[in-house]
Amino acid sequence: MVFWRLILEASSNSLNLGGNQAHLLSYNRQVPGPRLEAKPANTVRIRFTNNFPQPTNLHYHSLHVPPTGNADNVFLDIPAGETLTYEFTIPQNHSAGTFWYHPHRHGLVAEQVFSGLAGLFVVRGELDEIPDIKAAQE
Numbered sequence: 813m814v815f816w817r818l819i820l821e822a823s824s825n826s827l828n829l830g831g832n833q834a835h836l837l838s839y840n841r842q843v844p845g846p847r848l849e850a851k852p853a854n855t856v857r858i859r860f861t862n863n864f865p866q867p868t869n870l871h872y873h874s875l876h877v878p879p880t881g882n883a884d885n886v887f888l889d890i891p892a893g894e895t896l897t898y899e900f901t902i903p904q905n906h907s908a909g910t911f912w913y914h915p916h917r918h919g920l921v922a923e924q925v926f927s928g929l930a931g932l933f934v935v936r937g938e939l940d941e942i943p944d945i946k947a948a949q950e
């Protein structure tokens with residue numbers, strides 16, 4: 813079993829965005845957050861720390877992973893200062909594609925996403941073998 817690990821931290825910082833200073837929420841002080849990549853059958857483990865003064869959580873938009881436990885569970889609540897380890901396995905038959913992750917804490921989703929909390933989640937697979945896609949710049 814292949815494990816894919818990441819330490820992800822949400823925090824509130826002043827960052828340079830397009831040549832301007834902006835006060836944003838971010839994952840690992842990047843906007844967008846780090847690009848996550850996995851392949852079908854990979855187990856993904858994300859040690860997530862919430863370092864800003866609101867509860868939050870993680871949602872993996874359009875990934876076919878369980879909406880329960882410590883996988884894609886939007887009912888999880890990670891209070892300020894707390895850490896939670898997410899873990900799920902990408903199904904063997906998962907389609908390749910570009911997906912994204914963002915917070916899904918009820919009542920705070922729009923505020924947190926619009927403040928900068930989002931990143932790409934790429935599932936590698938058959939699409940990557942199409943010659944024109946293989947040749948394209950990401």
Ligand SMILES: [Cu+2]
Nearest residue numbers: 871873874914
């Ligand atoms: Cu979503």
